[in-house]
Amino acid sequence: SHLYAELKRKKIETFIDYRLERGDEINSSLVEAIEESLMYVVILSKHYASSSWCLDELAQILKCKEKYGREVIPVFYEVDPSDVRH
Numbered sequence: 001s002h003l004y005a006e007l008k009r010k011k012i013e014t015f016i017d018y019r020l021e022r023g024d025e026i027n028s029s030l031v032e033a034i035e036e037s038l039m040y041v042v043i044l045s046k047h048y049a050s051s052s053w054c055l056d057e058l059a060q061i062l063k064c065k066e067k068y069g070r071e072v073i074p075v076f077y078e079v080d081p082s083d084v085r086h
Contacts, residue, residue: 003041003043003075004016010052013032015033015066030060034061034064035064037064037072038068039071040061040065040073041073041075042058042072042073042074043075043077044074044077044079044084045078045079046078046079048079048084049069049084070074
């Protein structure tokens with residue numbers, strides 16, 4: 001929430017889907033937002049990899065990275081990068 005507020009304050013447009021329920025598949029509005037984004041900031045937290053939704057979103061982001069050459073910035077939140085390397 002702090003990162004989102006700071007990006008918004010700096011007038012950097014962001015997308016967060018607060019309506020997504022746990023266990024739902026990523027919806028078309030999120031896929032569209034990923035497709036239209038120029039870069040991605042992925043917040044990797046302790047339980048990130050245990051969320052199938054997060055992993056589906058990440059897969060979509062990585063497809064766009066390959067397809068369009070867009071930048072992905074990983075942020076490791078209370079986790080060591082070596083813990084999520086694979």
